[in-house]
Amino acid sequence: MNRDYSYLINTLKEWNFTLTDVQINQLDMFYEMLVEKNKVMNLTAITDFDEVQLKHFADSLSICKVLPSDVNTVCDLGTGAGFPGIPMAIVYPNLQFTLIDSLNKRIKFLEEVVDTLGLKNVTLIHSRAEEAGRNKLYREHFDLVVSRAVANIATLSEYCLPLVKINGYFISFKSGDIKDEIELSGSAITKLGGKMNNPSYFNLPDTDISRSFIIIDKVKNTPKAYPRKAGTPSKEPLK
Template sequence: MNRDYSYLINTLSKWNFDLSEEKINQLDKYYELLIEKNKVMNLTAITDFDEVIVKHFADSLSICTVLPEDVKTVCDLGTGAGFPGIPMAIAYPNLKFTLIDSLNKRIKFLQEVVDTLGLKNVELVHARAEEAGRNKIFRESFDLVVSRAVANISTLSEYCLPLVRLEGYFISFKSGDITEEINQSGSAITKLGGKLKKPILFTLPETDISRSFLIINKIKSTPKVYPRKAGTPSKEPLK
């Protein structure tokens, strides 16, 4: 392996988290598969190695700073090219991950990744968020649901909170100023059975990239009417 992972290793060390050489090798193979497949299908606009390390790998693994201790099952909803789910599954082999995406082409790519890396703790599901949230197998079954998907927090909460078990968590990866978004989403989160904790704001080390975690605790069961039918949560966010 000729690529330099010192930034990722040093960054994780600052967060009191270490990756073994084996796990670094798995991430490196994932990078190779991502770049190769990206030549024939649109997985990510970020392909430069150094940028992938910062904006995909370090960003995904920054969750180590806020991961609840009692988590055993994790769902990555709208996983796309596998972020944050695949880096998390590599870093936490003792946790069980379910990665859900609406595009079957991406699921097939991720299956190749899972098989090549030998990840035994990952299940891949092809489904829309609204379908997953109404599926009895998945509904209110996960200790933690994560998402790096680009959508407002009201919409994301309607997608994700139905999947979270009572007393579990939904953690949304966010960037930029989220003050207004938080102010507009409070009642929606409450309707869905969640309680928003104080946002965690941080900057990725050695960059000017500001990030934040919105952590929502599931304190009540989500009413059966949510999520609403396909397309509605994004077109008409709850208020």
């Protein structure tokens, strides 16, 4: 391996997290597989190594700043090319991860990644978010659901909160100004059984890239009416 991971290593040290040589090698293998597969399949617009290290790896692993200590099972909903789920599974081998995506081609790619990297703590599911939220195998099953998907927080909450068990958490990765989005989503989160915490704001170190986490506690069961049928949560966000 001849790529320089010092930015990622130093960034995580700043966040009080230490990467092992094995984990760095696994991330590097993932990077190689991502770039190679991206030549024949649209997985990500970001392929330059420094950009991937910053905007995919460091961004995904920034969750170490807010990860609750009482979590054992994690679901990454809408995982796409495997972010944040694969980097998280690499650095948290003691946790069990379920990565869900609606596109089977992406799941097939991630199966290759999991096999090549020897990740024993990852399960991959091909499913739409709405279907997963109604599936008794996954509904209110996870300690933590995370998502880097691009959607407003009311829509994401309708997708994610049905999967979170009582006393669990939904954490949404966000960027930019989210104050208005938070204000508009409060009623929807309450309807879905959630309670909003204060957001966590930060910049990726040595950059002006602003990031934030919206952290929602699951305090009540999600009503059976949610999630609504496929497409509705994004077209008609709850108010």
